[in-house]
Amino acid sequence: MRTELAFSTADLAQTRFAVSPLWEVATAYRTLAAGTVNPAHRRWADQVRPRVAAAGLDRGMLSALIPPGSYLADFLTPLAGSPFPTLESELAAVVATTEEELDLQLAFLARDRPLPPSVRILRDDPAEGLDRVAAELRAFWDLALAPYWARIRRVLEADVFHRARTAAEHGPAAVLNDLHAAVSWDEDTLRLVKRQCGLNPRMETGAGLVLVPSVFAWPGVMTWSVPPYAPQLCYPARGSGTLWEMPKSAPSEALSVVLGRSRAALLAELETPASTTDLAARTGLSAAAVSQHLTALRDAGFVTAHRAGRSVLYARTEVSDTLLT
Template sequence: MIIPAHEFHPGRILAGGTMLYWEFSAQDLARTRFACSPLSEVVTSVEVLKEPGRHAVHLPWVRQARQRLAGVDWELLSQLIRLPTVYVPDFLTPVPTHSTLTIEQAVAALAVTDPVVVRRDLARLDGELPPLVAELRADPEAGLARLAAEVQAYWTAAIAPHWPRIQRLTEGEILRRARQMSTGGPAALFADLHPQVSWERDTLRIAHRTVDVQRRLDGERGLVLAPTVFAWPGVYSQQNPPWQPGLVYPPRGVATLWEASGATVPDGLAKVIGRSRARLLAELDAPASTTELAARTGLSAANVSHHLTALREAGLTARHRTGRTVLYLRTEAAELLLRD
């Protein structure tokens, strides 16, 4: 899709070759927030299933999902997400309006989308529409009912079994970014967010496949940062006026999601604090709970808790409660030890 430099096309567009610039005012920074989007996970996971070779980290999930989706009807959803991904209809990829949104809430909102909006978004798709998408355009109410049912069924089969782990990873990412911003300001918030994203002075730069434009945010909406597991290895921009613009990116630690353990334990550190504690620090590349660390390391939950308490007393880990879950993360002192 070619987008003139004087306008920014609404929607969700895969980043790549040229450059998108978002200029921030102080008010924009003040309104920048995080949110998790179940629909973003659905859409990006469909892309993973369609092109698993580009998403090697998720291959263990792909194998399970294909088995679980046998007999599940998700053809309309599949036809709406075409490869190569240039534009996904806005009504299927809304920028989250709340920091926490359940799939049930997202599906309910999807089912009552204004037919005018559906036809407007579908008109932006290039080429001839696939059969079921053409039916959706002809009869949006019936099509949306089918699409909502497909999204729910797809979610139940392919994502729901893994949602607690996915949610802990994204929540841990938000916690980590918030801590970075509290100590280093906006520059630290965007630091190492993604290889295609950089911050300089008051401008966020996003390497983009199809967009080459400089746009000043209006000072009234800021930006929504939406960590999304299945976005890996890409990053996506969103612009759905009048809502806040959004940036969908993979959280740190995605590589640990489907593996029992992939962390390398530094021998020198293990000799000083013990191999189990060194391994736990290595596993905390992204914040994690006691239960998840036990599953990844093979240690008992009680043993993990004992070691984490000792590491916290030594100033090497910190803990943060999110809902009913307590997440542990490495401190700066631990990061320094692991780097050295």
């Protein structure tokens, strides 16, 4: 694999951004699997790791397909067809992976370490194996990312907005040269410093480049190069380090008057996603009262509900964050 890519001004003109749920799944999974978690994500990891372990996702097929520190199977992060692909559309692309692509990527994975028995079904019965992979991806999303997605997506969208403004003020070349210390571009070549980030020759890939911000990609960049498609480059999004640092919000008197003290207090407690039982213990309200208030807040668009195993986690929406801060 190459660390340089022929990159003309025509390719620059076809460079675009995408906010990808499955890229976030892949980078978040790798973050949890790492021996040492980036301190910026420790609060998130402490909440999520027990759920992931209880579901067996730390030792399932994803553990083989997303090994720490090396190549991860490219079919897990399909090329985004739009700036904001849905999880459903990306999972459909995973399930549609061809046997040829699957065999090639499994062989690439096996170069670093023998493939465990858990992924043999991908060779023995690709259709069934891909369905199981998609189920694990969805389960990890539900447990580790869905309750936090509104907050994560705000950071990713802010990064894209910043890059777009940079392109408008200084030209698109400035965007590539400001992505990461490992990435540079000079008229006809895109260069990557890190050797683990490989790219196929331009004659094998599609034109342009898809840039994918990720809050979990730090400290490096990751590449996706699957002929004949345009390559992807996943890079750390600006503001990722402060993602979980939202100060605890106290409801204002005015907000309490509008929503009622109990509902305003529940919103303030949802600094991080929590269950009805957790909120009842924190606020002193009965579980039945908390459930009733949360139902009303969800119907009004102030909270969202996400199943995590046997529990349901409630999370604030962007509207709620704005009201509180």
